[in-house]
Amino acid sequence: MTLSRRNFIKQSGLALTFTVAGKTMLLTPRQARAGNIPFAVLTPEEVSALETICDHLLPGARENGVAHFVDQQLTVDPNDSLLFIKYFNVEPPHVDFYKSALKEINLLSESIYGKGITAIDKAEAEKLIETLRDGKAADWNGPPSPLAYHILRNDAVDVVYGTMEGFEALDIPYLAHITPPRTW
Amino acid sequence: MGKAEKVDVVIVGCGAAGSVYAAIFAEAGKRVLALEKGPGRKLTDLYSSQIWARRLKWGAPHVFEEGKDSIWYNFNAGHGYGGAAIHHYGVWPRYHPEDLQERTLYGKGLDWPVEYDQIRHYYDQVQEDVGMSGDAEKEIWRPPGAPYPLPPLPVFEHGNILAKGFTALDMHTSPIPVAILSQDYKGRPACIYDSWCDAGCPTGALANPLVEYFPRATQAGAVMQSDSYVSRVLLDRQGTRATGVEYFDGKGERHEQPADAVVIAAFTVENSRILLNSANDKHAGGLGNSSGALGQYLMSHPAVTIFGMFREDTRCYLGITGGQLFNQDPFAKEKNKDAFGSRQWEIGLGTKPNDLLGIAMSRADLFGDDLHKFVKQGSRHLGVMVGVCECLPDKTNRIELSNKQDKFGMPLARVTFNLDDNGRGLWHQAAEEGLEIFKAAGATEAWHSPPGGQHIMGGTIMGKDRETSVTNEYAQLHDVPNVIIGGPSVFPTASCVNSTFMAHAVAMRSAQHIAKHWNQLIIAL
Numbered sequence: 001m002t003l004s005r006r007n008f009i010k011q012s013g014l015a016l017t018f019t020v021a022g023k024t025m026l027l028t029p030r031q032a033r034a035g036n037i038p039f040a041v042l043t044p045e046e047v048s049a050l051e052t053i054c055d056h057l058l059p060g061a062r063e064n065g066v067a068h069f070v071d072q073q074l075t076v077d078p079n080d081s082l083l084f085i086k087y088f089n090v091e092p093p094h095v096d097f098y099k100s101a102l103k104e105i106n107l108l109s110e111s112i113y114g115k116g117i118t119a120i121d122k123a124e125a126e127k128l129i130e131t132l133r134d135g136k137a138a139d140w141n142g143p144p145s146p147l148a149y150h151i152l153r154n155d156a157v158d159v160v161y162g163t164m165e166g167f168e169a170l171d172i173p174y175l176a177h178i179t180p181p182r183t184w
Numbered sequence: 185m186g187k188a189e190k191v192d193v194v195i196v197g198c199g200a201a202g203s204v205y206a207a208i209f210a211e212a213g214k215r216v217l218a219l220e221k222g223p224g225r226k227l228t229d230l231y232s233s234q235i236w237a238r239r240l241k242w243g244a245p246h247v248f249e250e251g252k253d254s255i256w257y258n259f260n261a262g263h264g265y266g267g268a269a270i271h272h273y274g275v276w277p278r279y280h281p282e283d284l285q286e287r288t289l290y291g292k293g294l295d296w297p298v299e300y301d302q303i304r305h306y307y308d309q310v311q312e313d314v315g316m317s318g319d320a321e322k323e324i325w326r327p328p329g330a331p332y333p334l335p336p337l338p339v340f341e342h343g344n345i346l347a348k349g350f351t352a353l354d355m356h357t358s359p360i361p362v363a364i365l366s367q368d369y370k371g372r373p374a375c376i377y378d379s380w381c382d383a384g385c386p387t388g389a390l391a392n393p394l395v396e397y398f399p400r401a402t403q404a405g406a407v408m409q410s411d412s413y414v415s416r417v418l419l420d421r422q423g424t425r426a427t428g429v430e431y432f433d434g435k436g437e438r439h440e441q442p443a444d445a446v447v448i449a450a451f452t453v454e455n456s457r458i459l460l461n462s463a464n465d466k467h468a469g470g471l472g473n474s475s476g477a478l479g480q481y482l483m484s485h486p487a488v489t490i491f492g493m494f495r496e497d498t499r500c501y502l503g504i505t506g507g508q509l510f511n512q513d514p515f516a517k518e519k520n521k522d523a524f525g526s527r528q529w530e531i532g533l534g535t536k537p538n539d540l541l542g543i544a545m546s547r548a549d550l551f552g553d554d555l556h557k558f559v560k561q562g563s564r565h566l567g568v569m570v571g572v573c574e575c576l577p578d579k580t581n582r583i584e585l586s587n588k589q590d591k592f593g594m595p596l597a598r599v600t601f602n603l604d605d606n607g608r609g610l611w612h613q614a615a616e617e618g619l620e621i622f623k624a625a626g627a628t629e630a631w632h633s634p635p636g637g638q639h640i641m642g643g644t645i646m647g648k649d650r651e652t653s654v655t656n657e658y659a660q661l662h663d664v665p666n667v668i669i670g671g672p673s674v675f676p677t678a679s680c681v682n683s684t685f686m687a688h689a690v691a692m693r694s695a696q697h698i699a700k701h702w703n704q705l706i707i708a709l
């Protein structure tokens with residue numbers, strides 16, 4: 001079945017509203033990334049760190065716009081949030097959690113490899129992620145590192161597999177009753 | 185500040201219990217206003233997506249969780265019309281008679297102020313109202329009651345594969361008892377088994393509050409009002425009767441709503457929080473707290489999810505989220521070795537790739553290419569079931585006020601929950617037994633989740649003795665009887681059984697009784 005762009009966004013299950021220069025646009029995180037839509041709360045360094053770690057956690061997360069998804073969701077009321085972090089006993093605003101976790105991940109990378117998270121290779125990233133996951137990071141001053149691992153990993157899973165495209169990649173039917181609306 | 189026209193009943197929360205109270209009181213001719221803190225949702229607002237489903241979950245005000253174990257508050261609670269029940273899974277077994285008399289029969293836990301026979305009629309009434317599906321005969325553990333109005337849901341590959349494991353170990357399975365339609369019923373369509381229940385069923389196949397009691401309430405004249413956050417109960421000068429509630433609207437404006445009776449049905453933690461926040465000079469420790477039991481006996485079912493990979497195509501993304509088959513073989517409370525309490529299995533849960541209970545999370549240790557490989561394989565071959573265990577009431581598990589406040593200056597809730605040796609023991613037994621079952625079913629590998637918490641109960645428990653409980657058998661505060669409590673917060677014991685069917689039955693019994701004896705129980709206080 002061929003989908004029009006509008007229908008595709010509607011059916012992808014993850015269309016977000018981005019406001020740029022007073023203009024509201026409906027885009028998937030992937031399109032927001034491709035279109036260089038500015039970020040609302042994350043700095044360029046944080047965006048790079050988030051994209052890098054998430055792409056190591058689940059390749060494809062960067063391209064699927066994980067940073068735009070997280071950034072946009074960090075601007076909404078905690079009751080309306082679509083982020084996985086919502087389930088955990090983390091007091092909002094969740095932006096503090098992300099900023100602190102990303103900062104510590106970068107510091108950890110520097111302390112182990114002498115370079116930031118965006119400069120390490122796949123094998124180095126794997127070791128770093130295991131350290132995070134197993135709570136073995138020395139001098140870690142952020143939120144518990146296994147929790148940071150879970151949250152970032154599941155953000156990556158959301159944008160890669162939580163959409164109609166993701167189901168299609170897995171070759172399983174989506175079977176939506178009602179697909180999310182264009183705006184929200 | 186606005187002071188509105190007085191109503192007969194003001195209800196706090198438009199979820200499962202609040203909707204039952206609203207329907208029964210409105211149908212009895214009472215003027216009912218139900219105030220809901222969240223948005224005013226319709227069935228058509230329920231989108232099939234595990235990501236969008238999170239809008240339905242609790243986000244604020246924050247609940248601080250302390251203690252060794254989590255009650256997973258934000259996951260288990262909801263907000264907006266329908267409450268947590270709008271995206272609940274509709275698994276509705278009955279409590280067993282012995283669950284209500286644990287202290288008398290076993291010297292453990294607590295007794296309810298009512299026995300099963302006094303609840304049975306309301307179970308029968310509710311199952312008829314909402315249209316339950318199941319097979320009363322095959323459900324060999326089922327307590328006495330009318331047969332289900334609808335035949336059971338069909339069992340697909342996932343259920344059939346896992347059932348082989350139970351059979352091999354001489355264990356029994358039955359169709360799962362659910363508040364989901366196997367056939368069209370009262371103008372509502374039958375389930376189509378796409379497993380989007382966790383995101384909220386928009387067709388009306390699953391009996392969430394918007395399907396039965398909420399519309400009945402509005403048809404009978406009840407007014408449901410969204411974006412109305414109740415902060416406390418207001419009292420007369422003597423402190424002997426409630427005069428209404430204080431609430432804040434979506435713009436932050438304060439209102440007082442006068443009423444003859446107040447029903448607090450804001451789910452377990454908020455119920456206690458609102459009462460604690462209603463303290464005044466006559467009720468210094470919180471409203472309804474002369475016993476000191478307010479906030480105590482918080483309970484949550486320890487749950488273990490068993491996962492396994494099978495050669496067969498399980499099509500685990502189909503069915504209903506809550507499972508296809510059911511087992512209560514390990515229910516007998518004294519037969520579980522080294523730990524007292526009941527256990528049950530919900531078998532063949534519909535599972536999507538993402539989210540807390542999704543395929544990717546079942547192996548939370550995997551990442552990178554390994555995670556891709558695993559999710560791909562799991563989407564076709566994963567088997568999933570959940571073991572739910574009893575949690576005994578313990579007064580040290582409790583809801584209290586934090587020293588932090590919400591934006592209106594009301595203290596937030598803080599909960600302390602430590603699972604005791606019984607709960608932990610039952611959980612370990614379930615984990616062990618579940619792996620055996622999966623191996624017997626032919627799983628090529630099987631593993632289990634860490635401890636999770638399902639359903640939240642207690643805090644405003646009912647009891648005969650006002651020295652040790654918060655409400656009487658009709659869920660009225662002993663201290664201020666025109667305040668009535670709705671939901672599983674009034675349960676004195678947890679059983680291992682999902683709580684919502686019982687919450688409906690208890691609410692219906694209380695509402696019908698209070699409506700019938702209105703003048704005596706409410707007006708002449």
Ligand SMILES: Cc1cc2nc3c(=O)[nH]c(=O)nc-3n(C[C@H](O)[C@H](O)[C@H](O)COP(=O)(O)OP(=O)(O)OC[C@H]3O[C@@H](n4cnc5c(N)ncnc54)[C@H](O)[C@@H]3O)c2cc1C
Binds near residue numbers: 198267413506
């Ligand atoms: C994912 C999930 C699956 C579940 N599956 C099952 C199952 O299969 N079987 C089962 O038996 N149970 C299940 N449950 C549990 C079930 O949802 C609850 O037991 C039930 O909803 C509790 O009913 P309640 O009326 O006490 O609370 P709710 O239904 O949550 O309603 C409470 C309402 O009060 C509102 N409120 C809270 N505070 C305030 C305030 N201050 N002012 C105004 N309004 C307020 C809330 O926003 C909410 O709408 C499940 C729950 C979840 C989350």
Ligand code: SF4
Binds near residue numbers: 378379380381384389
């Ligand atoms: S599986 Fe059935 S009950 Fe669940 S959402 Fe679909 S139609 Fe509704």
